[in-house]
Amino acid sequence: MNTRKTLAMLIIIDMVVVWFSIITSYWFRFDKGISSGYLLQMLLFAVISTISLGACLYYFRLYRRAWKYASIEEILAIFKAVILASVISYLFSLFVFPERVPLSIAVRSMQTILLLVGGIRFVWRVTGIRSEGEMGSNTLIVGAGDCGTLVSRELRNSSLGLQLVGFIDDDLNKLKLQIHGHPVLGTRERIPSIVKEKQIKEIIIAIPSASKKEISDIVEICKNTGVKLKMIPRLNDLISGKVSLSKIRDVSVEDLLGRDPITTDLDGIMNYVQHKRVLVTGAGGSIGSELCRQLAKFRPRKLLLLGHGENSIFNIEMELRKTFPELELETLIADIQDRERMKNVFDDHHPQVVFHAAAHKHVPLMERNPTEAVKNNVFGTQNVADCADLYGVERFVLISSDKAVNPTSVMGATKRIAEMYIQTMNASSSTKFVAVRFGNVLGSRGSVIPFFKQQIADGGPVTVTHPEMVRYFMTIPEAVQLVLQAGSFAEGGEIFVLDMGSPVKILNLAEDLIKLSGYEPYEDIEIKFSGIREGEKLYEELLTDEENVTATQHNRIFIGKPSDLNRHHLELEILRLQRVMADGSSSIKEIIDQIVPMYEVVS
Template sequence: MRKPASGRFAHFVETYGGLYLLDVMAWAIGIIIALVLRFDFAFTRIHWGWTLAVIGVAAALQLLFGWVFWVYRSRYQIGSFDEVRAVVFNVTAVTAVTWVFAFLVGYGNGIPRSTLVIAAPITFSVMGVARYMIRILTERSLKPAKAERVLLYGAGYLGIQTAKRLLTDAKSEYLPVGFLDDDPAKSNQEVRGVKVLGGIQDLGRLVRSTGATSLLVCIGDADAGMLRRLDTEADKLGVNVMVLPPLNQILDNSASISSVRELSIEDIIGRHPVRLSTESIAEYLQGKRVLVTGAGGSIGSELCRQLVNFAPKELIMLDRDETALQEVQISIAGHGLLDTNDVVLADIRDSDSLREIFVERQPEVVFHAAALKHLPMLEQYPDEAWKTNVVGTLNVLNAARAVNVGTFVNISTDKAANPTSVLGHSKRVAEKLTGWMAEQTGNRYLSVRFGNVIGSRGSMLPTFRNLIEKGGPITVTHPEATRFFMTIPEASQLVIQAGGIGRPGEVLILDMGEPVRILDVAKRMIAQSGKDIEIVYTGLRHGEKLHEVLTGDGEGNERPFHPKISHAHIGVISPDILDHDGWVARLNLTDAAEGRVQ
């Protein structure tokens, strides 16, 4: 309920009465100093009666215009730039009207015409200093009294805002005591008394001199390589490394700057997400009917959650796992009733059913995420890879061609580059079939290839966590084995971006930075758990590579649209020459590493 006028005035007097009195004093000081300067310090020439009258008029007008310009009505933070602007308008208005009064009474009464002109900047300066002191005292009262001392890595915009936020939050658990920044241009920078003390090479010295026990990373674009370096250096000193929540969570108020968290294994081995070209994405998704196969999987479900942000006319989620469909429906629609037409239960191995669904729903954009992905399992059962990854993909392609789908994105894997496993061969054939369909239709049928996806079902990190919880041991195939890693949101962003910039028949590949040694990941996870876990080496499994590659021999590395996305060109294969018997023969367990599919 709105307060009555008397209540609002009482609140004004209680809250801003002191500030108003300071402003009146500022006018008194300004006017008196102006007269002293005007009369060359001849105090006897000052007419104190009329001087007090001018000060009284200025005081009354200060209250009036202070109310008009919201200086005393809680609109602005005291000492902020917004308040400074309001005070400028306030002082200008008071000066103009008071000058008229002084002009009328000044002649012969010891008030020169220039008095107010001289007084105005002096008064504004005194007001500014008073407000600055009030703000400093207020912020000091909000400074956390008992908090963990932290160093901030990164003195850019995010670091500055983080320092300000932590210094003005009495409930904060962290107190910044210094910045680290490797940019020499910031070596003399200081924010609220928090100085840039050095770079990461000075971490040991600064930890000892400041007593800091944690290092907070304040760089929005910090990639895994940088975080691994920081983590290694901090670990030697027994210092925790922490990171801020994602910037989008801070902006939509689902997280605050003070909601820091410890560095996770995902931060260390992941990558900074590719920045999406929203214009190209909106153009091909907005108002379109979009279908996702494998919508209940790790990639497919995240893909669906991101696609809804681009306002498709209809999102059709297809999977053979009804429970997985229910889970993704809950995450997007807020219910898991499974009685709406946004979820479709079907198997991509069933060509007739797929064709009926495509003809009925008429999708315009298709993301093909359905696949079998576990390398050792498919080494044992190569026929299953044939049925799902090869024939299933062909079924989806044929159904898409039947309804003239304009954009088709096939999700592939780095194992398709120079393949040595059943999984790699099956996905390689899927890429070539997609390229063949692009030739046949002239539409944008293309593939996207990336490395291991962190946190996907059955992937390395969940497996390691389960083994650690059970007390170990952790099994690692080879001490030198390396892999490329990316998070589920990163992979989904790449897939969506590909549909906007990919050309017919291409394979788009994300620059995933440096590969990560699996043994280092295992050791880091064991260290985080605080348990004594044994690591057992099992040897590379059949068809498994020691080091993966992202681009195969002769595929090229063109980057015409995005500096982090390569456009590779591979051969095509016609479904007419697909031979199941030849597939089984070439992927015989005795020579799988040497076999090649056309």
């Protein structure tokens, strides 16, 4: 029923209620025989009462409420409207009618109106009569267990416009059973046919205890239906009774990776940061801020947050102060390219462990601005590493990238030089210098996932560089956990390589994101190929040809041992790079090519 028809029906019902209430009140007052003298009074009193009640119901917005979701607030509003309308009608009648309306009639009619107006709307709520504006999107819940049952209850009591149609469950014993009046319609294989048959608009996956592989399989079935997907994120929400519609999140690309989350037992190995002064450079970035969150759990003596951007540092500082009020924090706005400033930081705070996450990482931007890539990724790392050596830091962990392997980009090559520098430093320093190398992290700033999501929100097109481009992906918390664990394995000079799982084709990623947003690729949202950008590869690698891999205690962390590097020679090349940047006599890329023999400039 559309909204206008619903409004008209309610108004007509309320008019009938008023006339019925007043006529019956006069009828019983005069013992079923209304004298002609009171007949005109009854008719005029009914007209006045109809107008006043309509005005009061409108004033209290009782014609603009979704009665399916009516609560005590609506009951109180009805009570106020009817009482006020009855008082107004009676007082008005005193000045209009030559003979006063009997008080018993006014009271009886008010009682009857109150009972019928409230009762009819209560029936409206119970029977579920809705206007088109109140009609909910047909919704299917996958999982008819405890969590699914709780979600169905939330749907029934919510005002989010979701209308539950039924459940999906692989337990054959539950088929054709009803939960809160809604049937279990079939197993997961029937999802596509049920979506079509029942005109489902949204699917909620309510199996928080399921493995990532199982969730991935269900999402794979659901995503081809073209409906929006949501899910209950955590088993803890079910255990603690916190399941509510506010906890339900959209299904994300992480759910499609098809593997269980990488787990690490950090409690037993994080003694190298407990009660220590820990410095994180690039603390406002995606990786740096997550490092700070996870480090804060292990009670460092002081956590130093260093970054160049004041807003991002302020944000992570406010978050940590709220979450860890007892933690001693120090925020440092500084540029790692400023050598004197770095010396001052180390001299003032004497950090014992350093996680160096500050870097320029955007490949095409650095290709067009190679000077800035060198200044930040090479000279900035050199400044921080030299200070770590000078001030006796115990451990220095460089956050590196798979783009440092056989690099075809300036960004990758500068990260490789940074790796080489800290490895040469390790040979003569008391500090344990190590690097941790991994690929793309889902959701980091500047990464492809937020970019695709924004393009989808804008209605497309989604731009993919090449149909065959693949990348390794890992979530930010997973990557940081492995970084922290790798730091505990440090003996000095290692490059730790994180096992990123199977590579993912970027085109498939774009198609999946479009489907998860409730659209059809190439029909609702177009996909365009923009061509490989400057410095990019079709395939990323995690090891150079010269590196031999050895295992560690963690099955996701490996050690790449490169051949010996000559520190003196490398320092001379870096000095040469500084002179070239100062006078502009040669191409920076040519000098990088001489420092990093594996650097392959793609024309």
